[in-house]
Amino acid sequence: MDVDWVAVAVAGVTGTIAIVIAYASYRASARSADASETSAVASKDSAKEAAKLTQIESQRRQDEREDRHELLAPALPREIETTLEQGSISGHKSLFANVVVTSPRNYRAHVVGWTGTSMVPVSGLDLQVLGQRMYKLHIEHWAADQEAPHVKELRFKFWPPMGVDESNPWSCACGRPTSEDTERLGHWEIRLPVERPRRPRIRILSP
Known part of the structure; x- marks a missing residue:
């Protein structure tokens, strides 16, 4: 092949x-x-x-x-120093406290008292709080035999001011609540203990 x-x-x-x-x-x-x-x-x-x-x-x-x-948080004293004052009309004593917001800014604010079991109203703090101004708070009425405050602490809520409050409002962009509803959480919340009222100092004069 x-x-x-x-x-x-x-x-x-x-x-x-x-x-x-x-x-x-x-x-x-x-x-x-x-x-x-x-x-x-x-x-x-x-x-x-x-x-x-x-x-x-x-x-x-x-x-x-x-x-x-x-x-931007408001500055308050560490504790509330209280005084007893006699009412000019009723004759009954009441517990007061002078509180100064030492921050230079203005805020919207709300305050209540806490007795340990419930919230009670506290008067004297404007809705619009001006910085560097003193506010006289009425905490509670004082009974004749009372020795200590029923209100244990003051609970403050603060918010940045709204446009209706002032011509140049400031804001905080952290996303926390605004003051559109004061029953809501505060943008800042501060709790301060209420101390016993100061006793008046007695001066003893030498003969």
Whole structure:
């Protein structure tokens, strides 16, 4: 049988070329897959870094709002110093306290007394509180045999002023409640203990 060696050689060369092309195509595909995987990992890392930076910036802004919130808070004494005063009409004594909001800003405010079991009204504090001004609060009526206040503490609520209060109102952007409803939580809430009334000092004069 005669063998066509030329055809065999051509077939061999063709097969070899096909194998080389297939291998080259495989290598190219592998490199493309590696590049795609690397790109995906890089994109994922970039997204994580962007999310982290966004979180850091959000926390920074929140910290700034909290710092400003604390800076704008009203300043009150640490405790309420009380005095007993005789009523000019009724003749009964009442417990009073002089309170000064030492902050330079104005606020909206509300105050009640806490007896330990219930809230009781306290008068003398305007809805619009002016900074650096003293307010005389009527805490409770005083019985003849009474020795200590029934009101244990005063609970203050403060809010930034509203536009109707003054021509240049200021605000606090921390997101806490406004003064649209004084029954709601305060923007700032302060509780101060009520002390026993001061006894008048008796001066003994030497003969």
